[in-house]
Amino acid sequence: MTIDLRADPIVLTAALVDIPSVSKDEAAIVDTVTRALREQTTGFEVLRCGNSVLARTDRGRDSRVILAGHLDTVPIADNVPGRFETVDGQQTLYGCGSVDMKSGDAVFLHLAATVAEPVCDLTLIMYDCEEIAAEFNGLGRIERELPEWLDGDLAILGEPSGAWIEAGCQGTLRVRLTVRGTRAHTARAWMGDNAIHALGPILQRLREYRPREVDIDGCVYREGLSAVGIDGGVAGNVVPDEASVLVNFRFAPDRSLEQATEHVRQVFSGLDLDFERTDGSPGALPGLTAPAAKNLVEQVHSHGGGGIRAKYGWTDVSRFAARGIPAVNFGPGDPNLAHTVDEHVPTAQITTVADILRGYLTRA
The missing domain is CATH 3.30.70.360 (Alpha-Beta Plaits)
Structure with missing residues (x-):
């Protein structure tokens, strides 16, 4: 299987949805993503860690931003492959993981391949087993075995948030x-x-x-x-x-x-x-006063994002906050649709999140 990281992130989301990746069965999607990162990006060190893949630049920038997302999904409910439909006049992508969180993954992968000169160094983490017990969580394994890969000035998790910044977590x-x-x-x-x-x-x-x-x-x-x-x-x-x-x-x-x-x-x-x-x-404080986070907030306000609100659920931002790294949830999709049989994401939200993050990484 191959994917094109330079394709429109909507198309890339659909391609990721069509690769089944239920928790503990992520090998195929990780193989595909790892190969794509090695062949289609420049300036990144790429490392495979179990069924997770990590990539980072070392351009000597003053700050580092981490883009992290899980590649696994809940069990498929006859909703793979995905399909496009028009709902209330909006193009919508249906499929397992379209919301949680392959649309966020697609945005991050697309930006890694297409933002040639970001103002910060980037770390990309695509990990496994987020949807099951914490003992299997790939980000936890990375924290234990490769903790230096989690160092940065801001972590953005592509959890579905409807293009709002959902800061911290309870x-x-x-x-x-x-x-x-x-x-x-x-x-x-x-x-x-x-x-x-x-x-x-x-x-x-x-x-x-x-x-x-x-x-x-x-x-x-x-x-x-x-x-x-x-x-x-x-x-x-x-x-x-x-x-x-x-x-x-x-x-x-x-x-x-x-x-x-x-x-x-x-x-x-x-x-x-x-x-x-x-x-x-433990929860995670919002950390929105940190310089890297303030810049993201400004970008969301000025480029059509939903705004800022608290994250009521628990997410892996907590792992970064425990290390003193501000972390936010920011991705396409309605979190209330995650794990449902008719899981779907308006494709306009994928575009919005990609445009906001592109502006943030380039300060355009």
Whole structure:
């Protein structure tokens, strides 16, 4: 398979969509992208790392911008190959990964091949296994094995954002709250202590919880504390002696993971329960006051982008923020359409993002 990095990024997006690349099965697309970068770009060092490909320039510029995107998709739902349709008078590309995030990848690859004299040095990272458990994430592997490749002054992830800058991201953690009781036969329920009934105070505190709204660099992050699972019960004739609630906290990036955990602990203080954090990832501050980020903001404002807003979900910008590198999400496509059977992107958004980033990289 071959792709033309100098083709219109709309055409390049369609070509990438037509190469199946479900998580853990990215070898074919990585082979194709690696070969294209080696044959169709100049001034780039190109390195294959597992099923990720990295490329960077060393022109001695004063700053370095990282363009990062994942090449994997969720399982195909009879939506490969892609197809073009006209929707409300707009050309639209349908297909698995068209939104999340092969359109963003196409823009980055196209710019690497066609921007001859960027004002900054560039690092391009196309990685694998973003759509599955974090332990498999290719960017995490690169961070462990080749951390110097993640150094820069700004990281732009091509996550779908509708041509808005979605700055930073919220953190996320999950805790399991477990209550204990006494098992008994339901015919003699008074001899037991029903653990499921004891979940009531936990659920009441969740119902009464009022989330914070936090303004950071003009981006408003709204927190959320939600029950996402309940576990309990032994049999249809047994009073259960244990029950638990799984709680998810989405927190603004001004809290550390430890501070967020302590906040959740305080929400349920005074209740007789066991508290266990089952997983968690820190958020990422917007970093929009950094010079490289300010230049991107100016370019978006002056060239028809959507503007700036907070990123509510968690993305890999967090990995860069943890290294002290400002990071933003900026790509074509509506994130609400990611992973859907009718995933699709208006092709005009691909053009808009490409034009804005071209102007940013050349200061045109």
